[in-house]
Amino acid sequence: PYLGVLRAQNALARQPGCMRVVSVDELPLDTYVMPVAFMGSPTVLIEKLPAGTEVVDAVRENMAMLAAEGKRVSAIFCCEIGGMNAVEPLLVGAALGLPVVNADGMGRAFPQLNMFVPYILGESAIPTVMHSEKAGDKVALTDPMSATEVEDLMRQAVVKMGCMAGLSMGPLPVRALRKKAVLGSYSLARRIGKVLQTAVGDPCAALVSATNGTVVFAGRIADVSRRTEGGFARAVVEVEGLREYVGRSVFLDVQNENLVVREAAGQVLVSTPDLITLVETESGQAIQTEVIRFGQRVTVVALPAPTVLTSEQALAVVGPSAFGYEVPYVPLSTTS
Secondary structure: OHHHHHHHHHHHHHOOOOOOEEOHHHOOOOOEEEEEEEEEOHHHHHOOOOOOOHHHHHHHHHHHHHHHOOOOEEEEEEOOOOOHHHHHHHHHHHHHOOOEEEEEOOOOOOOOHHHOHHHHOOOOOOOEEEEOOOOOOEEEEOOOOOHHHHHHHHHHHHHHOOOEEEEEOOOEEHHHHHHHOEEOHHHHHHHHHHHHHHOOOOHHHHHHHHHOOEEEEEEEEEEEEEEEEOOEEEEEEEEEEOHHHOOOEEEEEEEOEEEEEEEOOOOEEEEOOOEEEEEEOOOOOEOOHHHOOOOOEEEEEEEOOOHHHOOHHHHHHHOHHHHOOOOOOOOHHHHO
16 A cells, blocks of 8 residues: 555654554453544545545544543544555554554455444444545434445445545444454554565465465456446456466456456356455565556465355355355355
């Protein structure tokens, strides 16, 4: 997340030590955590830079509503441990003097708000507040409604805001996090970074060894077909095989995130909720969907989904059928 990293480096240069990550056990049980994220289309960020105030403004408004009810926020919570939304909670926490929980709500990234695990498991998405970069340009949802209804309304709003806005979602009680969150997300991200920094030889092999993942394919980007539709960045990416994969091609379907890897004949090799990522073959560094381009030499790596995403209840929201694929979810351990 290039922009997120630059902003984080800036914040740390101004105030060293301003970012704190804490475990769930360090938070008072009678308090709440505030889930935060940017909502919209990642490709928009290539031309429309964030002001940096969007998410903080949304959080301040949401916290004020909670305070009026006598509820206290003790930490910031990461909605999805992927892309710029993995870094944004650290920036928000630094701006507000709050720690960030070593956890997230997806164990990866998903394109829709209702795919947030605590909401799938019954927590409320209300109140949710969205702010654009313009002063006073905001939407606040306070009436009782489902997470799917919140997603639909906020998706319409973010399109009108230019397909990028800051989001402060329905707060979560600390006592619910152990059963309704993916714990240790920042620790895992840090561990993966260290593995890639110290890898000797093939970094992709080191990556899959450290994450219980698998290499699905390797080659070069032969084609990228993009469109922005309904507040999402959608794409089909063709990877032409190299090395032992010469003579074959695979296709990645993208909706902000990689959803499936399929062969030309349509056979699905890996699907959501297992994590599909394109990495640079030479470095093992992840390539965000918005910067995939023709000619890049890439390795398609898949990591197994957190257990909480593989229940029947969760698969109804984040499995292949939720995205219109008429195939059953086959766990990575089975396909590999």
